[in-house]
Amino acid sequence: MNTPLKRTPLYAAHVKAGARMVEFGGWEMPVQYSGIIDEHRRVRSAVGLFDVSHMGEFEVEGPGALAALQTLTTNDVSALEIGQVQYSLFPYPEGGLVDDLTVYRLAADRFMVTVNASNIDKDWAWVTTHGAGARWRNISAETGLIAVQGPRAEDLVAGLADVDARAIGYYRFARGSVAGVATTISRTGYTGEDGFELYAPWAGTERLWAALMEAGRKVDVAPIGLGARDTLRLEMRYALYGNDIDQTTNPLEAGLGWVVKPAKGDFIGKPAIERVRAEGPKRRLIGLEMADRSVARHGYPVLSGGRRVGGVTSGTFGPSVEKSIAMAYVETPLAAIGTVLDVEIRGQARPARVVKTPFHPSRVKK
Amino acid sequence: MANVPADLRYTKDHEWAKPEDKRYRVGITAFAQEQLGDVVFVELPKVGAKVTAKLSFGVVESVKAVSDLFAPLSGEIVEVNAALPNEPQVVNQDPYGKGWMIVIAPSKPDEWNALLSAAQYEQFLSEGH
Numbered sequence: 243m244n245t246p247l248k249r250t251p252l253y254a255a256h257v258k259a260g261a262r263m264v265e266f267g268g269w270e271m272p273v274q275y276s277g278i279i280d281e282h283r284r285v286r287s288a289v290g291l292f293d294v295s296h297m298g299e300f301e302v303e304g305p306g307a308l309a310a311l312q313t314l315t316t317n318d319v320s321a322l323e324i325g326q327v328q329y330s331l332f333p334y335p336e337g338g339l340v341d342d343l344t345v346y347r348l349a350a351d352r353f354m355v356t357v358n359a360s361n362i363d364k365d366w367a368w369v370t371t372h373g374a375g376a377r378w379r380n381i382s383a384e385t386g387l388i389a390v391q392g393p394r395a396e397d398l399v400a401g402l403a404d405v406d407a408r409a410i411g412y413y414r415f416a417r418g419s420v421a422g423v424a425t426t427i428s429r430t431g432y433t434g435e436d437g438f439e440l441y442a443p444w445a446g447t448e449r450l451w452a453a454l455m456e457a458g459r460k461v462d463v464a465p466i467g468l469g470a471r472d473t474l475r476l477e478m479r480y481a482l483y484g485n486d487i488d489q490t491t492n493p494l495e496a497g498l499g500w501v502v503k504p505a506k507g508d509f510i511g512k513p514a515i516e517r518v519r520a521e522g523p524k525r526r527l528i529g530l531e532m533a534d535r536s537v538a539r540h541g542y543p544v545l546s547g548g549r550r551v552g553g554v555t556s557g558t559f560g561p562s563v564e565k566s567i568a569m570a571y572v573e574t575p576l577a578a579i580g581t582v583l584d585v586e587i588r589g590q591a592r593p594a595r596v597v598k599t600p601f602h603p604s605r606v607k608k
Numbered sequence: 609m610a611n612v613p614a615d616l617r618y619t620k621d622h623e624w625a626k627p628e629d630k631r632y633r634v635g636i637t638a639f640a641q642e643q644l645g646d647v648v649f650v651e652l653p654k655v656g657a658k659v660t661a662k663l664s665f666g667v668v669e670s671v672k673a674v675s676d677l678f679a680p681l682s683g684e685i686v687e688v689n690a691a692l693p694n695e696p697q698v699v700n701q702d703p704y705g706k707g708w709m710i711v712i713a714p715s716k717p718d719e720w721n722a723l724l725s726a727a728q729y730e731q732f733l734s735e736g737h
Contacts, residue, residue: 278671279646469645469672535649535696537669559648559671566649588651588667 250295251386251447259465267360269296271468278469282561285433285474286602289392290466291454294439295447298362298382303352306375311345311353313510314373316493318503322347327413327430330501332368333511337492337518341365342483344430346415354426354441356387358483372510386447390454391437391474393605394461399438402457403427407438412608421453429607432471434478434600436607477560479529479569479599485540486527486555486569495523495571525552526577529599530585532566535559536592538585544570545584545591551576554585562602568594610639612730613704617680617723619662620732624704625680625723628711632681632720635708636668636699639733644670647699650692652677652709657685659712661719666709668699677709681719687711 247270256263261272272293275281284290302310311319317330324347332340341361346354357365366380390399400407405418407427415428423446431437442450455463472482479497481487487496492515494502502515532538538557543550557568568585576583579598584591616624622640625632641647649669659665659679666677689708691698699707714720724732 273672274645277646473671535669535693536651537649537671537674539674559646559669561671 248296250293251444252293252295252451255448255451256293256465261465261467264468266468267296267358269359271296272465274467274469275465278467278473279561281464281466281470282473284462284464285392285435285466285470286562287393288462288464289390289394289398289458290464290470291451291458292389292391292466292471293451294389295386295444296359297387298357298359298365298380299385299387299441300355300357300366300369301348301352301379301381302355302369302373302376303349304375304377305351307351307353307377310369310373310376311355312506313508314369315343315345316502316509316511316515317345318506319345319347319353320506324349325414325416327415327428329413331493331498332365333493333509333515334489335511335514337511337514338489339483339487339491339493340368340489342481342487346426346428354381360484384444386442386444386450388440388442388447388451388454389431389437390440391431391433391435391466393436394463395435395437396607398454398458398461398463399427399440402453410438412606421450421457423447423450423453425450431606432480433474434602434604434606436605472556473558473561476556476558476567476569477562477600477602478604479601481527482556491527491571492518492523494518495525496527522574524574525571526574527555527569527571528577529597529601530554530557530568530570530583530594531597531601532568532585533593533595535566536587537566538568538570538587538594543586544572544594545586546576548591551583560601567601572596610637610642610730610733611704612637612639612726612733614726616704617720617725618729619678619680619723620737621678623678623680625712625720627720630713630717631686632712632714633708634680634710634712635703636677637729638703641700641703641707644668644673644675646671647696650696650699650709652688652692653685655685655688659683659685659710661716679712680723681712681714682716683712683714685710686713
């Protein structure tokens, strides 16, 4: 690969903090600082800062913006109030997924969508091709993003914001300034803890990060890498595009039927998804708990009585559940809670059990 | 600089071997555990299993990756660290002590001479491996 890796505005701050940097989706990102388990626990007990500036943001506006988003996404964008956020999906006509995303209603006919870092170019081509009738602007390269997650996140953000961050509801946002930086303060996250995602101008992101680190000393703040981001989200069973959902998976088998709203009218992929709904998904994304601490990783076969019945999409040792956990697609009849299955790890069938998810209780502020 | 005790010998796969009365205690180096990150599972063979130099004898899983363990010497496993299944984190905490993995009774003791000295291993690490 000859393309130079991209860097976020916080690259220097990560290196200075002793992060181990790795390639992720074309970006040079911190995978860990003090260690994945330590960072994971810090987010569950205090507060952690994540640099997610590599994620993509598009703005869409104009009289056709709502209609364009209604065509492109599965959720009902018309249900969004100004100041509200919505989780959604871009489906292909065949029902597979281009990406998952969040939609922000900035004004009646102005929205922001946040997409996965590794999908920015693909998504941009997709929305500008299929979301005609609206003005699209790719603001990824000018938008930094810091996630502040953990039970002390509210104290930290509220202490630096010029708006009442405590009053922002779950999946809602406000615009204000945090530590003097113009910020969209969004009560969202990817860890299962209370927290915020702070969108800031690229040039102000480093100042915002420094202010959060400084003010966060009182609440035991720590920078958190992509390694713990993955263990935290997996304990919550949040899907990761490229692992748990992709072009070959449809929303219903992924357990994302709750963001498909057929009553809103036509959208790309609707007939294909409704066909799956009528027939019932042939496979389902389930949570697995391993009997021992061996780790079931992406791509490992799932077996029942020696027969391959599915595959692992994500797996790790869950630092909070203190067990090896995984997500996997299995044939629908084997998806019931309590079903005993095996995961083939290095040629050996290792016992696992289908369990309820999330693996760890969510503590988001609803 | 990584901790590289002078009285051990090393493989290029980052295992160490320590001579103990015609047997060899084996583990992974401080550098290896540092690279792996938090160790959560160690899969080791049973006492009595035969191992071959440079071939895999087990696996160490960290939160982020799975890595093979390669035998420094050929022989029979005469002891296995029974604490590791319940306390895999000792590999991170004490890689040259409580984090040891197996003890080998060698079938080809000359293989010891082919292992890297501490100085050679440090040189190897300094070359960016």
